[in-house]
Amino acid sequence: MRGIVAHFRELDALCSAIEDLKKERFTKVTVYTPTPRHEIDHAVDPPRSGVRKFTLIGALAGATFGYWIAVWTSEYWPLVVGGKAFGSWIPYTIIAFEMMVLIGALSTVAGMFVLSRIPRLVQTVGYDPRFSGGDFGIWIEDAPERLPAAEALVRKHGASEVRGEA
């Protein structure tokens, strides 16, 4: 057996089970919730999301590209109008801004995909369709000899259903 899937009907039962699993050093634990809850964040205490790095890099790259394409094309085919400068940063700020938003937002989405490891082709192991409905859940992976202890722990905290998965 590869691990166990536990269902919880109540949020506080789930959170106390997560905290105990951490104390008992079960490290490969995946928590499922139909909606984001801060109580779960506090129980899991995960590292901060790294999405912001993708956002910053994308936004800076987008703004740079926006200014660059506008300035470069103006210099490449110079049109002399009243002796004014070819490259004119004030109107080009609009292009730079739009490109900053476009590339920044798309790289934010790409960051979420990379860090969440989606798109995922196979998602049947360690999951239950009820986790997108009304149930909270935990998927615990560990050595087979440790799994009975994990099962006893989640049952103690009020798991409504526990099943093993190969």
Add this chain to the structure above:
Amino acid sequence: MASMADPLPPARPNIPSAGVQLPAVLTYEQVDREIGETLNPTKAWFGGLALAVLCLLIGLGAFTYQLYYGLGVAGYEPPVMWGVYIITFVFWVGIGHAGTLISAILYLFRAGFRTTIYRVSEAMTVFAVMTAGLFPILHTGRPWKAFWLIPYPHWRLIWSNFKSPLVWDVFAISTYLTISTTFLYMGLIPDIAALRDRETNPVRRRVLGVLSMGWRNSEREWRHFTRMYLFLAAFATPLVLSVHSVVSFDFAMALTPGWHTTIFAPYFVAGAIFSGFAMVWTIAIPMRKWFRLQHYITLNQLDATAKVVLLTSMIVGSAYLIEFFIAWYGGVKVEQQYFWNRVFGQWHWAAWIMLTCNMILPLSLFSQQLRRNPTWLFILSLFINLGMWFERFVIVVPGLSHEYEPWQWAGYTPTWVDLGILLGSFGWFFMWFLLFVKQFPVMAISEVKEIIPPRMRNAATAGGGHH
């Protein structure tokens, strides 16, 4: 259902509080069931879709006629070379803005009343911008050459003119469409996963599985998702302000009387939000009745949106008055005559439709009783939609028809082709919208669950929703 809908409000409801706002929605299963039921097509839905497709076909017929005979059939007469197409372009871009305001700006401000209306608003944004984007292309007369606006390497080494407001428009509108679509789709992913998990038809389940990208509701996914959503909202907020500012620059960069003014950007943005909220009412008020969602889109939420409409109406009304004041105070004869001609001359009928619908009728929203009356809000929304289309008419046509010299003074009458394409745009918009509401949930299931207190074993720890 009647007993669940809209319990009697306190005299002064605390509308935007982040606490429990849906007293008649109790469990996650209830949310799944009731929102899921909206996906079953009804006779009214088929009727609406048929009407929308009919309008679209009329528009396509008019467009085909124009393609064959040329842009001359569209009612343009020098000097009025902008007409219904540009007016309708600005109208639809404006409609889109409320969607982003509700989904992004109100998200950043943690305004709880947005939760149950943001999905329809965001979908409305995407379809409105899709509609708006067609009009500059129609207006060019040679739509097959529209790609010239996009900067791409070319054998003649000529690039777009980045100092032109038309090119700014291309960047602003295409970015807006891309980001709005992304924002809508990202918000849909957890809901598509919920539909996938309940679907019994294997083909449909597979399609939903692909669209949900294998989303599993894990804590890890939610952690990155909520960050991503926050940053998308943070990008969409200045974007939405920039888009209508850029649209206003199409006018403000010209020297035409009535157009060349620095007030245009905030004036257009406020007008866009005003008209967009009206369209949200036009869509959401019948929807809450037909889908029996009165306990999700409650009177408190309608009341809160009515306050936004009242505020933006007063901003737009102030802008109308400031335009007049500056024309008088600036002492420029051409400007003064333009504004006089707008309200008391040739275009008085259009200007008074605008002033009545946008400035006078919304003042009724000072009454709490009317703010909480969905029938009145729906009727008012139709007036505001009409008034905001005429606002753009009043900006575009009187300006061009009354420039500096008497030989530049003329009239403008739209032809059946203009009006057919205008009708077709409504058909196009509502067709997409109706198709959307039968394929995807009209409310964000996961976000509605977020504002419902979760089930607790120990009642003492209950409460304290998402913050």
